[in-house]
Amino acid sequence: MSNYIVFDLEWNQGESVREQELKELPFEIVEIGAVRLNEDRVETGTFSRLIHPQVYQTMHQITGKIIHLTMDDLKDADPFTTVIADFLEWCGEDPIFCSWGTLDLPELQRNMDYYDLDPLSDGPIEFMDVQKLFSLAFEDGKSRRSLEYGIDFLELSKDQAFHRALSDARYTASIFQAIPDKFLRYVSFDNYVTxxxxxxxxxxxxxxxxxxxxxxxxxxxxxxxxxxxxxxxxxxxxxxxxxxxxxxxxxxxxxxxxxxxxxxxxxxxxxxxxxxxxxxxxxxxxxxxxxxxxxxxxxxxxxxxxxxxxxxxxNQELKKNNKETPKEKDNNPKDQ
Structure with a gap:
């Protein structure tokens, strides 16, 4: 029996331009939070782990202010390879991933690729984009709102700070539980693996x-x-x-x-x-x-x-016609 895994990631990035050019891992995951729901969308467990960084050794100043984490908070945490193994085991077999928007699933796979871990799938992954489902169920189907907007719109409780992995996963799960069943057919596909x-x-x-x-x-x-x-x-x-x-x-x-x-x-x-x-x-x-x-x-x-x-x-024709040949340039009085 599959579980819905409503998850959220927090990640860090390079502070310098040189660090930001690391194409293999532009964003390093530093926290995973998740809520597990059964097929009736009833909560059956939670997962919350910090990750000891291996690539970026300083916290980006803007990221640190948003997620309220410092490098000291991460120094005693387990490395990514340990945490992701524990997370996937906790998810169970054939999990249905759910996230607010489309960013988390590809970044999770990119971090796994960086450490040469087995891929989550050999092709596109079907998942639930709760941000899109919220728009389909309650708005025009095209708008993409913030997580806090969705919580306020549905008048759900805000008893935890936003921008931490577990709390954002809890908020996303609360909205997912409020989506009428008929909208769950609108699945999304992550194409990190095409x-x-x-x-x-x-x-x-x-x-x-x-x-x-x-x-x-x-x-x-x-x-x-x-x-x-x-x-x-x-x-x-x-x-x-x-x-x-x-x-x-x-x-x-x-x-x-x-x-x-x-x-x-x-x-x-x-x-x-x-x-x-x-x-x-x-x-x-x-x-x-x-x-x-x-x-x-x-x-x-x-x-x-x-x-x-x-x-x-x-415009291309004008540029071509106005471009002087070397001979014309030599005969131009302004150049003499």
Whole structure:
């Protein structure tokens, strides 16, 4: 039987610019706090441990003020490798991780990678983003609020200081327990480990949209030529749809298309191109049926993208035309 593991991390970072450039471990975890809930979301245990730092030997001045920890507080703590082993054993088999937002799970795995520990998974990890669930259940589904805002909104007790791992995990668990059951289907996926082949790719349909997470590609060009990535298939009747607006991008990172299903109407597709941890690229595609306002919105996006492209092209031409050749520069009177 799986447990919900509602956890929170506190981490430190380098004080100097040189230290901050440590790409393998930009954030070193110094505290893990967690609340374990059973399948009925009833609390069955807690976990709270400080971690003795191995990489950054001084506490970043801003971090220390936020989390109220000093290096003296950490000097007698166990190293990360000991604490993470104890934590994972405490979690039990097949835990369902829950966190406020999307930052903690990748940082946990990055710290594990730094010490060459076995990975949590060989592909994306399904987890509960309680921050997103709060927005879906109580607001517009798009806003992302602070943890304290969520506690105040639900009028839950604030009897502990924020920004310590166990107290933040407790607050997150309290909000998670207040989420109506029908919203628990909106799971999230952590892609620290990306799908490595088509079998590991994620295809999931929710009530009002569908999500696809692609396998990893060597470069963006290969990704954007993949038939599955650029397909516009109806996620309800599974028919390939005719595109009313072909794929376009306003920024080189997000790509949009508009298609029409004879049975279900207009479908907006959005592809976000993301960089994987090992340097490759993968796509997160969402598809959603939209009304007339949604159709108009994507048409306006396309017009703005075209206008931006024209401006960029014009500026490039002006720079090219205004650039002097070496001969012209030699004949310029201002240079004589």
């Amino acid at each position: 799908p490595k082949d088509k079998r590991q790719e994620i295809h999931i349909v929710f009530d009002n949209y569908a999500k696809y997470i692609s396998r990893e590609f060597a470069d963006k060009e290969e990704l954007l030529q993949d038939p599955e990535v650029i397909s516009t298939r109806c996620y309800l009747c599974h028919k390939n749809l005719r595109r009313k607006i072909r794929w376009f991008t306003p920024n080189g990172k997000h790509y949009y298309a508009l298609s029409q299903c004879p049975k279900h109407g207009f479908m907006k597709s959005k592809v976000r191109v993301k960089k994987a941890e090992d340097g490759g690229y993968y796509a997160v595609k969402t598809s959603k049926f939209v009304d007339a306002d949604g159709v108009q919105d994507i048409r306006q996006k396309q017009l703005r993208a075209k206008a931006h492209s024209r401006r960029v092209k014009k």
